[in-house]
Amino acid sequence: MKILVPVKRVIDYNVKVRVKGDGSGVDLSNVKMSMNPFDEIAVEEGIRQKEAGKATEVIAVSCGPTACQETLRTAMAIGADRAVLVQTDEADLQPLAVAKLLKAVAAKEAPQLIILGKQAIDDDANQTGQMLAALLGWSQATFASKVVIGDGIVTVTREVDGGLETLELKLPAIVTTDLRLNEPRYATLPNIMKAKKKPLETVTPESLGIDVAPRLATLNVSEPPKRSAGIKVADVAQLIDKLKNEAKVIA
Amino acid sequence: MSILVLAEHDNASLKAATLNAVTAAAKIGGDIHVLVAGSNCGGAAEAAAKIQGVSQVKVADAAHYGDQTAENLAALIHANAAGYTHIIAAATSNGKNTLPRVAALLDVAQISEIVEVKAADTFVRPIYAGNALATVKSADAVKVITVRTTGFDAAAQGGSATVSAIAAGPDLAQSKLLSRELTKSARPELAAAKIVVSGGRGMGNGENYHKVLEPLADKLGAAMGASRAAVDAGFVPNDYQVGQTGKIVAPQLYIAVGISGAIQHLAGMKDSRVIVAINKDPDAPIFQVADYGLVADLFTAVPELVAAL
Ligand SMILES: Cc1cc2nc3c(=O)[nH]c(=O)nc-3n(C[C@H](O)[C@H](O)[C@H](O)COP(=O)(O)OP(=O)(O)OC[C@H]3O[C@@H](n4cnc5c(N)ncnc54)[C@H](O)[C@@H]3O)c2cc1C
């Protein structure tokens, strides 16, 4: 069976985000962009399933500008077999639109499993996988920390508020990754070279017949109120004094 | 306006996060209904009826809602969505799992983790790990929203909503719960606690985490949390993680012990009223947000603190 892995190009998680002075968004010019960390985990999971003989092919797909090719090459350097770029210059591509594009790609590729990240670290939406599951009418297991593919089913352990829960899903299914699912391997230089020769197909929202116009208008992006650093206390006694008599948070 | 709030519950009782979601609904304004979908969930429904500001509680009681699987729950909400202008849930693991599915079935956007209501169609939500706040306006006919509980006070008790049953939908049988391993603790719930004691990689190992931090949490009646590094290293279970991709907390007092203060961790706790940091590195970024910083070895400072409290 095929596994589809959607990967998003986002600002690198180490970059300090700056809000633009005019309130129109955050400054993305000349900042390092990388694959969304949860999507690296998703690619790694797809490859491990293939290595374990549970999958035949891992296909990475990204929706966005031409620069997403880089992200797809990274996915292929980690081990994905080939890639699909849904190329669009829509600057505000929202989760519902992405889910519709992915549904159209899934219709062509017919995967049994789609593994997404649980959350993109730029929009922090945590929506796309669940939306895609709804549009396809498939089962879903979000926030996965363990994935075991069986015969027509997949068993997924999920990280939930109270601890862990394990679900059995009928295939085809959607899984979204949490941090503890695996530790993604590094792309080695030979694999980076090999990835350059792997097939990368480009399609467009128009060719897929999908309207990607945003549903939410961003009116303003602002900096959150800044928390100022307080003081350094000299010792435990002073700390307790401050907590009791200044902050009044302990009795 | 007419608002449907999805109750967060374990069938027997209502979870506190529902109260924050109701407050967000009240800020939008309009008639507020609460949906309790579960199995033998009369206890939760009764509790929901007592929330101030709620006019009706709708109860879908069937075996296949007992485990809150997303496929069945989303289909039920979708089938009962007519007439509502807003569908709201707390941004718990349950709410985050279910509501985007509802939004897609309705062909509308979801607005994730709002922290403020500006107008019935305009909301504020953090993006980029809380490094920016976006004000977004929805043009959709139905607004599907998850609510960051720390952004809204809990709704008061004293309501007397009518409780009525609604028909259950079919069991889609696409997924089933095999097991749950819930962390047992007599401590307050992390997301709702007044005081939180959190440990990071600096604790060294799980044994130290418990040996050093538990006495402090006991003395303060605090919930316990952790950084991702502490969870990844197996010191504590996943549900302890505070941060951008863990739990969001805003207690009266947050004590960070052996935590460096990475931006992803700060995203989960920087709205706490008072922050204390204990770290041996004077340049640790956590000190930039701490009201009171103590540069010290945690293995001597924390026991001293416990003894002096
Ligand atoms: C996609 C993504 C999502 C993430 N989500 C989260 C999240 O939700 N929550 C989260 O917390 N992190 C998250 N992270 C991880 C984050 O970037 C940091 O790696 C993590 O928070 C570091 O944890 P830490 O502070 O415990 O460890 P470290 O950064 O290693 O800090 C340990 C600290 O302990 C101090 N220390 C050591 N020994 C002692 C001692 N004896 N006494 C006193 N102090 C001592 C050190 O000085 C140091 O400051 C995420 C990362 C990514 C990429």
Ligand SMILES: Nc1ncnc2c1ncn2[C@@H]1O[C@H](COP(=O)(O)O)[C@@H](O)[C@H]1O
């Ligand atoms: N533009 C995109 N291209 C490919 N995959 C995406 C895109 N946006 C979101 N995704 C996938 O959906 C997941 C969740 O994203 P979000 O719902 O935006 O938080 C990501 O981790 C990706 O796996």
